[in-house]
Amino acid sequence: MKTQVQPPKWAIDFLEGFCPDGLFECILGDLLEQFDADVEQYGDKKARRMFVWQVFRFFRPGIILRNKFKLKIINTIMLSSYFKVAIRNMQKRKLYSFINAFGLSIGIAFCMLIYLFIQDEKSFDQFHVNKENIYRLEEKSYDTWKKDNEDPYRRSAYLQTGLREVLKDELREVKMATRYNSGASGIVRYGDKIFTEKLTYVDGDFFKMFSFPLIQGNADKLFEHKQEVVLTPAIAEKYFGDEDPMGKTIEIDVNGNNSYTVTGIINKAPANSSLNFELLIPQQNRPYYDRNLDQWASYSTPTFVQLAKNTDLQQFSDNLDKIVDKYMSEDLRNWRERGNIPSDIKVLEIEYTNLSDIHLHKAVSWEKASDPQYSLILGGIAVLILLIACINYVSLALTTSTSRRIEVGIRKAIGAQKGQLVYQFGFESLALAIVSMVIGLGLVVLFLPAFNEFTNKSMALTATSLLELGAITLILTLFVGLIAGSYPALFLSSFRPAQVLKGGFTSRLKVGFTKPLVVLQFALSAFLIISSVIMYRQMQYVTTKDLGYNQDQILAIPTQTGWNEEANKMVSRFRNRMQQDPAVISVAGTSSSFNQGWSQYGYEIDGEQKDAYVYAVDPYYIPTLEIELADGRNFDERIASDSNAVIINEALARDMGWEQPLEKHLNWRNDSTGLGAKVIGVVKNYHFLSLERDIEPMFLTMDKENAGYLTTMMVKIAGDDIPAALEAVRTGWKGLAPDKPFDYTFVDEDVARQYASHQRWMSIMGLSTGFAILISCLGLFGLAGINAVNRTREIGIRKVMGAELMNIFVLLNRQYVWLALIAFTLAAPLSYYVMDKWLSDFKFAISMSWELFALSMGAGLFVALLTVSYHAIRTAMVNPAETLKYE
Structure with a gap:
């Protein structure tokens, strides 16, 4: 046997x-x-x-190899049948088909948008032909003022002005080098056209090292002379219109007026470039260039080098160390002695980063530097949203499966094999996924401009990129369709025809594996909900917190004179001109406005290294901003000694340990013959920097020779009619300086721009939360449908026994409340941890109280109940006779 x-x-x-x-x-x-x-x-x-x-x-x-490889190819007739059945079932179940297609399309669209974001991040500076051999040099120096024992180093892209020439002369591996200073501005004039433009100072090698195409001009001969300028097409058109700009002369006013000849037109840097420019002029024209050329203790100039191919980078590092020792040995020795730096620690070294890596190298500050974790986070969110969409597909497919049991039974009874049924249901899954792909691509095209706004990008869909995106989307769609549709296909094809046709098949579906997945879905949504609420509350706190000064209706107007004595005179003349105008309340002068720069001084007092921020101001600064004095008095122009006095903030008094600061002197210039600047007042702490930073020691002074000139006017205007007040200020400016452009910003807008990146992330999180909630609700909708199918007979019996509509509603929805509570229980610790890390970037942040979590939970429960109520109400209102006949 x-x-x-x-x-x-x-x-x-x-x-x-x-x-x-x-x-x-x-x-x-x-x-x-x-x-x-x-x-x-x-x-x-x-x-x-x-x-x-x-x-x-x-x-x-x-x-x-003896096999003839007779592949079992589904003939075209069978494919046609599968296609017709798929279309018929989509039309028959319009609601479920729409929900499935819409959910998948959102997941696919979000993945594609994130794919475009990541590709854009990786594409930065990849268009340069010599990118593999171009490096940005960087300073890594021991910071004696930094209170961080784990990483007491300062990293910066700013180096010595004279370093470029030394490297080209003394290091054979350096083939080309250029300095790059951007962000400066100057007044540009041509005929009757006068505008303020952003200037970029470079060397002649710039045009040979980098692959920015020249439209006109010879890259090998540019900047052989000091008075040359290269323009982008937009700037050339702005000043010259249809004229040929080559050989024309324009005037640029930076600390004085100079004439420049246009010798080149260069294409604007693309959006994925770490270097940006509008108007390029030689480095030799940069203010204080000659003075800084031999100042090896001055760090003011980013420098790029192009090395010879196959250069030994370790040898290059050693040679950089030799340059530092050769030209800075005395400065480094003094540096080490003043800071008591141990002999085994390098005081200064020059490091480097390849051009391709600059954008994602966040350790060194740069205009367009980005955190690579952003791509990882967004990529993770995209995968999770797509996973949620796949779970929804399985849930909704199982919800509708019992209505097809007779179809499966008949097909099997007349000879259909299980494999054929799997093919059919799999084909339906792929067909629905293809529909979702088409909708998803449409959503990408539709929402790409808004996504660019959220992420501060300039991504565009060209024919090539659209073809690439379509191919990747198709692969992703086929994969999702096969994975998401495999289980429903196997489940549907497993129905036994004898049981189905005899009525022995039960419509109760085993969904034990579905509930944990839905909990996971909702937990992810709950995490995003909580995070979004906390981010919103923090940004609301930042924008409404009392900063210690009045920023309303204050204009920041550059004096347009350069860094010289004329700036102070311009402030006085403008104040005198506008003091009779009721539209202007007050005019004050300062060396820099909020979020428009700062100056920090380091000094030694009693053998201890100290540092503080310093602002040059006039006596009108404190009353114009309504800064409150905690002790002492304001500056007075009638008192001669006030020109060297200082007004400190409470943080500086605390840092110095002064209990009676008005009896002290602050020797911030390290005066060896005197006591230093007399402290005449103490202002209450106000946020002159971002709320991401603590209020640090700061002082105000009228010492223009050491602290700088009043290059910015703070003009407080009347708030009754702002457009009229602006026009009055503009008229006053034109009457005083008709040859200079009138530029201004509102101080409150400048302050708000400090948090632009956080605002963008709040928007991205809000968008992700909306997508996740929508798709998760579709998952809950599917689970509610399964539950309604499973309890059809039970609800019928309960109604026959006299159950009310509300009782049935509570009965059907009770489990979703528990699922939502479980989800929030899982999400709360994770969201607390992540948001605590995010809030740690702010020195002044909200506290994550239980009310925030309760609010988020309440919102989540409301959305969940609203989602599942359709099935609960629909099932509860069905005639009991019909529901009992259903079984």
Whole structure:
């Protein structure tokens, strides 16, 4: 008597798949006979393992190559049938088809948008031909003022002005080098056209190192002379219109008026460039260039070098160390002595970063530097949203499966094989996924401009990129369609025809695996909800917090005179001109406005290294901003000694340990013959920097020779009619300085721009939260549908027994409340941890109280109940006679 134990079916299927038809019967018979013998001798488990081993032994070229490879290709008639059935089922179940397609399309669209974002991040500076050999040099110096024992180093892209020439002269591996100073501004004049423009100072090698195409001009001859200028097409058109700008002369006013000849037109830097420019002029024209050229203790100039191919970078590093020792040995020795720096610590070294890596190298501040974690976070969110969409597909497919049990039973009864049914349902899944792909691509095109606004990008869909995106989307869609549709296809094809046709099939679906997935969905949504609420509250706190000064209706107007004595005179003249105008309340002068720069001084007092921020101001500064004095008095122009006095903030008094600061002097200039600047007042702490930073020691002074000139006017205007007040200020400016452009910003807008990156992330999180909530609600909708199907008969009986609509509603929705509570319980610790890390960037932040979590939970529960109420109400209102007949 043969054993009833059977060998693994998958092994037999595998054998049939690679074995020729003529050999399969014979080989399988021998294997089965051997299997029966092995069962008697070794037992069931070992016999099954041995059977698998024997099957794999036949998987060899001698067997496989004798196969004629007759592939079982689904003929076109069958495909046509599958297509017709798929279309008919989509039309029959319009609601579920729409929800499935919409959910998948959102997931696909979000993934594609994130893909475009990541590709854009990776594409920065990749268009340069010599990118592999171009490096940005960087300073890494021991910071004696930094209170961080783990990383007491300062990293900056700003180096010595004279370093470029030394490197080209003394290091053979340096083939080309250019300095790059951007962000400065100057007044540009041509004829009657006068504007303020951003200036970029570079060297002649710039045009040969980088691949910014020249439209006109010779890259090998540019900037051979000091008075040359290269323009972008937009600037050329702005000043010259249809004229040929080459050879024309324009005037640029930076600390004095100079004439420049246009010798080149260069394409504007693309959006994915770390270097940006509008108007390029030689480095030799930069203010204080000659003075800084030999100042090796002055760090003011970013420098790029192009090395010879196959340069040994370690040798290059050693040579940089030799340059530092050669030109800065005395400065470094003094630096080490003043800071008591141990001999085994390098005081200063020059490091470098490849051009391709600059954008994602956040350790060194740069205009367009980005955190690579942004891409990882967004990529993770995209994958999770797509996963949620796939879970929804499975849930909704199972919800509708019982309505197709008769179809499956009849198909099997007339001879359909399980594989054919799997093909059919799999084809339906792919068809729905393709529909979702088309909708998803449409959503990408529709929402790309808004996504650019959220992420501060300039991504565009060209024909090439759209083709690439379409190909990737198709691959992703086919993968999602196969993965998401595989389980429903196998589930539907497993219905037994005898049970279905005899009425023995139960419509109750086992969804034990679905609930944990839905909890995971909602937990992710809850995490995003909580995070979004906390981010919103923090940004609301930042924008409404009392900063210690009045920023309303204050204009910041540059004096347009340069860094000289004329700036102070301009402030006085403008104040005198506007003091009779009721539209202007007051005019004050300062060396820099909020979020428009700052100056920090380091000094030594009693052998201890100290530092403080310093602002040059006039006596009108404190009353114009309504800064409150805690002690002492304001500056007075009538008192001669006030020109060297200082007004400190409470943070500086605390840092110095002064209990009676008005009796002290602040020797911030390290005056060896005097006591230093007399402290005449103490202002209450106000936020002159971002709320991301603590209020640090700061002082105000009228010492223009050491602290700088009043290059910015703070003009407080009347708030009754702002447009009229602006026009009055503009008229006053034109009457005083008709040859200079009138530029201004509102101080409150400048302050708000400090948090632009956080605002963008809040917007991105809000967008992600909206997508996740929407798709998760679709998942809850599917689960509610399954639950309604499972409890159809129960609800009918309860209604016959007198159950009210509200009782049934509560009965059906009670489990979703529990699922939501479980989800929030899981999400709360994670969101607390992540948001605590995010809030740590702010020295002044909200506290994450339980009210925020309760609010988020309440919102989540409301959305969940609103989502599942459709099925609950629909099921509760069905006639009991119909529901009992359903079973």
